[in-house]
Amino acid sequence: MATVKEFSVEEKLSSLVNLQKIDSKLDEIRILKGELPMEVADLEDEIQGLYARQTRIEEEINGVTEFINQRKEAIKEAEALVKKYEKQSENVKNNREFEAINKEIEMQQLEVKLAEKHIKDANEEIAEKAITLEKAKKNIAMKEGVLASKKSELEKIIAANEQEETQYLKQAEAARAAVDPRLLASYEKIRTNYRNGLAVVPVERDACGGCFYAIPPQKQSEIRQHKKVMVCENCGRILVDEELNNNIEI
Known part of the structure; x- marks a missing residue:
């Protein structure tokens, strides 16, 4: 034994x-790196969050744009009905039919006005969201610039000390085994x-x-x-x- x-x-x-x-x-090598590794990781997380926000705003704009298209289609349908009722009013047989057709025309005209208001409000909402989106994009560009700078700085430090750090890590592993x-x-x-x-x-x-x-x-x-x-x-x-x-x- x-x-x-x-x-x-x-x-x-x-x-x-x-x-x-x-x-x-x-x-000493870690001190040279300082807070850079943590700052890089934090910036990457922040940028990821900003991209998610940008995507959300773009989806909201797309949703409002789709709503506007739906309202435009509603206007076309209402205007088509108005023309249809106006043509029918030429062949009415009594006042009762005439009043009924006029009411339908008025309802469709109100539908047009309401849809136009919705479109106006929606366009204003898109304009506001577009400003927010532009700010988000500028913020992302700024953060990405800072990130690139910090990554470059960190990479230079790592490159300058990589060989030495690798050597010490191997030595540390052997030294720990001997204690x-x-x-x-x-x-x-x-x-x-x-x-x-x-x-x-x-x-x-x-x-x-x-x-x-x-x-x-x-x-x-x-x-x-x-x-x-x-x-x-x-x-x-x-x-x-x-x-x-x-x-x-x-």
């Missing part, structure tokens, strides 16, 4: 320092607690390299001995001596 190698505390700490330095390099699983879990948890991502820091000028809390001489001596993993009492970061930290290069 194969034996599992037991790593010394110094080896465990060295693995952590190595991982921290690689992660810090990756953090004790329990220590790795603690390291990841500590990293998420701080914006600068520093979970492992050296003691510099008698203080924690993360929060600058003073480290007593006795504790500094214990840190240098590498007999156990020591943490800062103030911030909880893992502490290493400056010599071990400086000996690890990536």
Whole structure:
């Protein structure tokens, strides 16, 4: 049965320092990108929403245009009926028939006026929607211009750092595999607690390299001995001596 190698505390700490330095390099590259990835994603979502609004306005205009065409057809039908009734009125036999035909003519004339009013109102509605549509299109064009600019900026940053980032990502994967699983879990948890991502820091000028809390001489001596993993009492970061930290290069 194969034996599992037991790593010394110094080896465990060295693995952590190595991982921290690689992660810090990756953090630097992410800082260069800044908020650009999020801004690009937000702009893409916003533009998608604006296109949906544009489509909705266009559909509304089409709906109103169809309504206008229906009203125009109604006018044609009403005018045709008026002509029909007028022709019939020439052959009426009594006043009762004459009055009935006149009422039908008046009703169709009212239908024409009502349809004309509907058309007028609908054209005004289309004019308003056309203005809104034009504003929406200009807004989309402006947002797309901003998006193109930010994408270009982001692509330049990615291109400039792509090779280096790929290299560090591979190194980080290998480095994580070399760290004790329990220590790795603690390291990841500590990293998420701080914006600068520093979970492992050296003691510099008698203080924690993360929060600058003073480290007593006795504790500094214990840190240098590498007999156990020591943490800062103030911030909880893992502490290493400056010599071990400086000996690890990536």
